[in-house]
Amino acid sequence: MAAKPRPGSPRLTDAARPATFEVEAHNERGEMVPTAIAGEHPLTLYLDKRELVTLMTLGHAPEALAIGYLRNQRLADSIEDIVAVQVDWETDAVAVTTRKAGKNIAKKIGKRTVTSGCGQGTMFGDLMEEIDDVKLRNDLTLGDAELFVLIEKVRKHETIYKQAGAVHGCALATRQGEILMFVEDVGRHNAVDAIAGFMWLDAIDGSDKVFYTTGRLTSEMVIKCAQMRIPFLVSRSGLTKMGHQIAERVGLTMIGRASGRHYLAFTGKHRLKHTAPQPTALA
């Protein structure tokens, strides 16, 4: 998925790497089986010539990843701040140039701590403070009939995962269940960040959208969804206690174990409507 810049948006390279590579593997019968594996590349992000972070990425949407990383880490305030994003795979580097070169960045970077739990480094304390200011729209609902449409569309989507495994996928969708963008990466958070980057590039407002992830709903996933002002977060996986606590605190509608025509709504169920015909009840 290549970014389609609008007039006035940053100058971008278009440097996607191939998503999969074929290697030789040997199975339990000793037979050689050509097998597709997912790409993984280090990508060092330079912000106004200052080295910031090395991301391990599939490299399929490196420009959007860099922009979304800066967005979600609050190192850029708007897409207008960003003048250029230039990826160079010769040096495994992405150089981002901003209009505000240097301002505040040193201070912000100085405060960074590294979080794990399958996470990138984030300024965790700052993000939690910010979360308390997030107001998600409460005038919208999601029908479970439309949720089932989305689940089915994700299931049928052509994915790198189906070819090679070892990646997580994220989708931004409408409340009608239409997929607007779908990004996969070897890191769960890279996939979310790339979506955040595409949303800025395409001027897409998250406040009436649904965010789907194949990954687990940990604290960072919930924080990033709330930062993008998206009121609906859906996963086919489970969740953690902190993911649950933060979703409750910010009033997010969080749905886990979404598969087929089943789901579990954990928080914010006031936005979820039963619009699908009832399945035959077991009791």
Added chain:
Amino acid sequence: MAAKPRPGSPRLTDAARPATFEVEAHNERGEMVPTAIAGEHPLTLYLDKRELVTLMTLGHAPEALAIGYLRNQRLADSIEDIVAVQVDWETDAVAVTTRKAGKNIAKKIGKRTVTSGCGQGTMFGDLMEEIDDVKLRNDLTLGDAELFVLIEKVRKHETIYKQAGAVHGCALATRQGEILMFVEDVGRHNAVDAIAGFMWLDAIDGSDKVFYTTGRLTSEMVIKCAQMRIPFLVSRSGLTKMGHQIAERVGLTMIGRASGRHYLAFTGKHRLKHTAPQPTALA
């Protein structure tokens, strides 16, 4: 799994948090379903009073996690360096005291970059240099009959994953397929690091062992396995190109897609022996 310190090993707290918590969820029929979810806690690591990192963790083996993190980040050279590891969940902190307080640490921390791809921060460049010095034992083999024993034991293991999902598991095993330790965490790398910590605490040599992970075989997973001098790395998931490249470079025996009586051997197959009776061939 609590660490059992030997004489002369560090003073440890024993501050495991409960692994799961029950919350109320509502299913597609509107029924309330009590659901177990995995714990997730921030744990800020202080090394000789210097704040180093905040890990998001299940909190089930925090002392071993802290030790293994320092081991795998090369911030401690041996278990003898570590005097005390004290976890305090009131402040979400673990304080590690070393004999060499301060030496080299500032320099090492200064060089750190943050990698992602579901990774914690690592000093990536340094680790890659170190990897070239790793010599894995080549006088050992693993029979696939024993591999199938291990796969079956992992399948039957009582896990937090079965209760609550949202965690990754790692096991250290013998080449006979016996599980020596099994650790789960919300972060893949935390689980590996906790195993590395337990190995130091229990003085277990990795050079003739098998490392099993439920997670993907990315670059960081392969690097950590090689750092622990473990020649066999097994996963039920897939792998990435960089994981493959590093495994090849260091001569690791890497097995993916291990499930039931099936597997794919990707690298180092000279150490893998066909000892299991051949399944009925399809061709």
